Amino acid sequence: MMAREPVKSLPDASKAEKDTWLGGERLVLDYASHSIKFVPAEESDRGLRLPAWTVLSNADRLAQSVNKEISLESSMQFIYSRWNGEWTKRFKSSDVDDFIKLWEHSCNRFREARTTETIIDNATVSEARHAFLRICRVGVPISQQDFDKAISWMHNI
Template identity: 30%
Template sequence: MRIPERHEFLGDYVRRAAKGEFGVAAFQRPFRWNKRDVEAFLGSVTDEIPIGSFLTWRLTSEQRAAGRLSKGRIGPVVHDPSAEILVLDGQNRLSTIVWAARRPEAPLDPECRYSAEEIEVWLGDEVLVADVEERRMHFVPSVAAKSSKRYPLGEVMAAAHLGIARPLDLLSGMEAAGISDGDFNWFFDELPHFFRAKKTVVAEICDATAEEAFDVFLRICKTGVAISDEDVEEARKWMIPAEASGS
């Protein structure tokens, strides 16, 4: 077994995921984020804050032929059963952008059922938008998703970054919504650039049995103790006096 690490651009990784090149390991838990988690992650991308690494498992030809190692989809995208690369850690981050870009294509009854969180976040009556006035991405009621200052993030990413929709169609839609020429640059260039330029680390498990890959997954995902709300409050108590004293 080998686990080489490499740097990749988030935009390239998301593009491949949106086209169905990745699967999610069958032993991975379902999508668990809420809307606040999604907005916080996307805020980290635009604020140029590190977003963590990804752990993947490259299957051998024999493992791919045997099947049953993948859930069969990432976000709403159903992938080829013989997908070579499975995501072990980082599916919420990848799924967030894939869901945003390909939500209209979500199958009604996928073999791998949607989690309660997926239904609440992505299949409800709110839409994730790119907001040029606030310079951020956030959820709004679907009836307010297109205006002179905001547009559905998925439609922007699908055309301006992922290459799965026509830029001219996006341009026409934005003009109809009343978006000004001066704001087009943010939607078409600045916003996609955050994803294209964002670097992340990918650790890829190679030449491993399912048991070995599962053991690596557990070591990474279960090591340590998650920070609690009480821990956060204690840290904040320390920080506030420190700032007040100028230290």
């Protein structure tokens, strides 16, 4: 999600990861659907859309740390260039304003997100399910069906 350029290869990736990240699609914040979604690369700039990396507050710092040789455009500079460029010519100002509000809301949701990492070593699927369901009673609930989906996805990797 933080990649500014399309990922060209993932040598150690599973088939599922390659299908997701090397499938010729880009992850964007889309005004029409009010969501972050994958779209074909050639459609990623159509309509009111922004690359998903613009909603992450630390994407600029990460990109700078990866490539110290170049000066990268910040998220705000990127958005401002679209806002005062092509968007003002092609879209109603009220739609652009609403999209900027959606972008700000998305940024805040990521900024406020809290995650927990739990590592369980040497457990069977049944033991791991039991542990996760117990942990989730005091945190954000996870259903047994969601856990089973996650495990089946992991087995396909």
